[in-house]
Amino acid sequence: MNEDKALVGLQRQIYRETRHCHRPLPQILPWLVDRRNLDGAWKRVCDASGAKTPGPDGLTTCDLTRRKDRWLTELAAQLYKGRYRPSPPRWVEVPKEHGPGTRQLGILNVADRVVQAALKQVLEPILEPGFSPDSFGFRPGRSVPAALDVAVQALNGTPSQPAPFPYLVKLDVADCFGTINHQVLKTRLREHIGDEQALLLLDHIIQACIVRQPTFWRPAAGVVQGGSLSPLLCNLYLDPLDHELRRLSIQTANGIRAFRYADDLLLLARDRGLARRALSAARQTLSKLRQRMRRDKTSVVPAEVGVRWLGVEFAPIESASGHRYAYYVPRDKMPRMLARISEMTVLPSTRINPSAFDLGEWLESINEQLRDWRYSYLFAENARDVFREVDRHAFDRVGELLHGITGLRRRNLHRTYLKRLPRGFRTWQVQGRQLVVLSSLAPRAPFRLLHAPCWMQQPRRQPLAN
Numbered sequence: 172m173n174e175d176k177a178l179v180g181l182q183r184q185i186y187r188e189t190r191h192c193h194r195p196l197p198q199i200l201p202w203l204v205d206r207r208n209l210d211g212a213w214k215r216v217c218d219a220s221g222a223k224t225p226g227p228d229g230l231t232t233c234d235l236t237r238r239k240d241r242w243l244t245e246l247a248a249q250l251y252k253g254r255y256r257p258s259p260p261r262w263v264e265v266p267k268e269h270g271p272g273t274r275q276l277g278i279l280n281v282a283d284r285v286v287q288a289a290l291k292q293v294l295e296p297i298l299e300p301g302f303s304p305d306s307f308g309f310r311p312g313r314s315v316p317a318a319l320d321v322a323v324q325a326l327n328g329t330p331s332q333p334a335p336f337p338y339l340v341k342l343d344v345a346d347c348f349g350t351i352n353h354q355v356l357k358t359r360l361r362e363h364i365g366d367e368q369a370l371l372l373l374d375h376i377i378q379a380c381i382v383r384q385p386t387f388w389r390p391a392a393g394v395v396q397g398g399s400l401s402p403l404l405c406n407l408y409l410d411p412l413d414h415e416l417r418r419l420s421i422q423t424a425n426g427i428r429a430f431r432y433a434d435d436l437l438l439l440a441r442d443r444g445l446a447r448r449a450l451s452a453a454r455q456t457l458s459k460l461r462q463r464m465r466r467d468k469t470s471v472v473p474a475e476v477g478v479r480w481l482g483v484e485f486a487p488i489e490s491a492s493g494h495r496y497a498y499y500v501p502r503d504k505m506p507r508m509l510a511r512i513s514e515m516t517v518l519p520s521t522r523i524n525p526s527a528f529d530l531g532e533w534l535e536s537i538n539e540q541l542r543d544w545r546y547s548y549l550f551a552e553n554a555r556d557v558f559r560e561v562d563r564h565a566f567d568r569v570g571e572l573l574h575g576i577t578g579l580r581r582r583n584l585h586r587t588y589l590k591r592l593p594r595g596f597r598t599w600q601v602q603g604r605q606l607v608v609l610s611s612l613a614p615r616a617p618f619r620l621l622h623a624p625c626w627m628q629q630p631r632r633q634p635l636a637n
Contacts, residue, residue, distance in 0.1 A: 178211030178292060182626035186296035195365035202293045203369065204247040212288035213243060215399070216281065220539065226280035227261045235281060246282060253368055257283045257379040260395050275349070277380060277395035287376065287400040294403060296626055297363060302406060303413035308433035309402030311624035315481050315547050318432050319498055320620050325428050325439055326474060326485065326496040334494065336428065336439035338446045339478045339485070342453060343465040344409070347434030348401060351408050352461040353377055353391040359407050376400065392461075405433060408460065412436075415456045419449060429453075437480045446471045483551060497552045505557065509564045511540065516568035518575045530576070531602035534569070541565065541607040558609035569599050569606055 185202055202208060216222060217232045225231050235242050249255040260277030279287070299310065307318035328335040357374065364370055380395035394401040409431065416429035416438070427449045428439040436453070440446035450469065457463055472478055474496070477486040483498040515537050544561065548554050573579070573588055590600040596611040 175211065175214070177207040179625050181205055181207045181211075182292060182296045182624075183630070185293060186300070186626050189297050190300055194363050195361060196297065196363065197365045199293055199297070199364060199366045199369050200251065203289055203372075204251050206243070206247070208289050208292055209243045209247055209285065211292055212285045213239060215288050216284045219284075219399075220536075221278070221397075224278060226278055226283070227258055228280050230281050232281055243285075246285065250286070250372070253371065255282075255286065255372065255375075257286065257376050259379055260397070274396060276397040279380075279395070279398055283376075283379075284399065286372075287398045290373070290376075291400050291403050294364075294400075295624075298403065298407055299624065300627070302410055303417055303431075305417060305429055306406060306410075306413050306431045308431065308435075309406065312622045314620065315432065316550055317620035318430055319481060319483060320550065322430050322437055322439070322480070322485070323496055323498060325430075334474065334496075335425075336441060337474050338440040338443055338471055339474050340438035340440065340446050340450060340469065340471050341478050341480055342436035342438065342450075342469055344434035344436075344457065345463050345465040347409075347462065348396050348405060349393045350462050351392060351394050351405065353381075355460055356394075356404060356408055359410075363407075390461075402433065409434075411460065412453060412456045415452055416449060419452050423448075432481055435481060437478070439474075440471075443471055482547065488552065498550075499553050500548050500551050500557045505560060508544065508557075508561060512537070512561070512565050512568055515540065516565075516572045518572060530573075531604050534599070534601050534604050534606060537565065537569070538604070538607045541609060545607075545609050545612065555610070562608050562610050565606060566598065566608075573599065573601070 181202065189196055213232075217236075222232045246255070258280050260279050260283075263276050263278060265274060265276050295311065302310065305321075307313045307315070307321075326336060327333065356377065357370075360370065360373060364373075377394065378391070380398060380401075381391055381393055394404055413429070413431055416427070420427050420429065423441075423445055426441040426445045429449065430437045430439075438446060438449050438453075440449060450471070454464060474485075475487050477484055479485075479501065482500075482504065484501045485496060485498045487494060488497050541561070545558070548557060551557065570584065574581075574584055577584065577587075579587060588599050588601060590598050590605055592598060592608060592611055594611065596608050598608050598611075599606045
């Protein structure tokens with residue numbers, strides 16, 4: 172049976188059986204240990220980019236593949252009998268994608284990754300339908316491009332009311348994942364879940380992945396970044412903020428709009444007074460959640476000045492139809508993007524045997540980064556120029572790396588690895604895998620940026636047999 176199809180069927184069943192039920196739900200554990208759910212969780216862990224990264228116990232998914240069925244059966248028994256205990260993660264510091272500094276990521280054991288993925292797959296159809304439509308981060312059917320598109324549409328307004336929001340406020344929750352209060356989070360979970368065994372399991376996971384050690388004056392706080400369950404818990408935790416700002420929007424006759432992607436918020440306001448009122452409401456709600464805003468990233472600015480949000484810069488432009496708003500990839504972001512490519516194309520160190528260096532997998536990892544940038548910036552006004560510069564740098568760097576590993580001269584290197592593409596483009600091809608050329612892909616494809624999760628959609632009817 173197709174694992175994805177089986178999992179969607181289970182999630183559709185959970186959604187239908189719980190959407191009109193009184194909360195908290197008395198029992199969810201049977202769904203958690205359902206083999207369709209565990210098989211789907213295993214597949215997602217194996218498909219993740221860090222599948223081959225060992226956890227604190229040294230195991231990877233490759234080590235467990237041969238005995239996967241028996242291993243999942245044993246894991247299901249441990250979960251059902253309440254014997255499963257998660258292990259503390261291995262912590263690593265990674266650079267922040269936007270701006271200076273680092274963030275702490277937790278690398279989990281394979282068993283803990285599978286359990287967290289399984290919990291997310293069960294909790295998502297239960298929690299997701301109640302989340303605000305103005306929240307976009309880490310939700311099925313939603314994305315960064317969707318958040319940016321909705322924000323631009325709101326800024327441009329309608330023909331009868333162009334530019335209805337002349338003031339913008341960029342908000343950032345300070346150390347959001349690291350300051351999620353455990354007691355508040357457990358209270359939020361208990362509003363939806365009444366299964367004591369499932370709540371105890373969640374409690375064990377939250378405690379094992381504790382980020383900030385409690386003291387007599389500082390309560391336990393933090394959820395691990397790097398776990399598949401943490402973004403869903405973060406959305407549940409910040410949901411009161413979304414609904415408070417949405418209530419204020421209705422109360423002020425749409426005088427404000429608020430959009431959130433994880434811990435990044437963008438407020439649009441009809442005047443400065445409403446902007447300050449929305450700021451105050453956000454600050455008070457976060458205080459109740461025992462969180463706070465970053466002061467250095469909070470200010471009311473005129474819309475024509477522009478603001479940065481989700482890695483792009485909103486700004487007004489003049490067009491044939493008049494004044495409108497759009498967003499750009501900032502100029503100072505390009506050096507960081509090119510540096511990222513350079514970092515990913517460094518020659519293997521002398522401690523690594525070049526013959527053991529898997530060129531195909533390495534090329535695919537670069538492609539994943541290129542596709543992420545394309546997906547995020549496809550609708551930016553300067554996307555074409557950005558993609559051309561990225562393509563040139565990626566082509567040169569990959570060529571240098573291939574030369575360094577193979578030792579081939581330029582002519583032989585081109586003969587072996589160069590691939591001609593339509594419309595005059597060219598790329599490198601290694602083990603049947605081609606380096607992505609962003610400029611050669613279809614521009615500004617008119618696809619829907621927002622859609623309902625697959626488990627919320629009606630299944631297609633099978634045609635009747637003759």
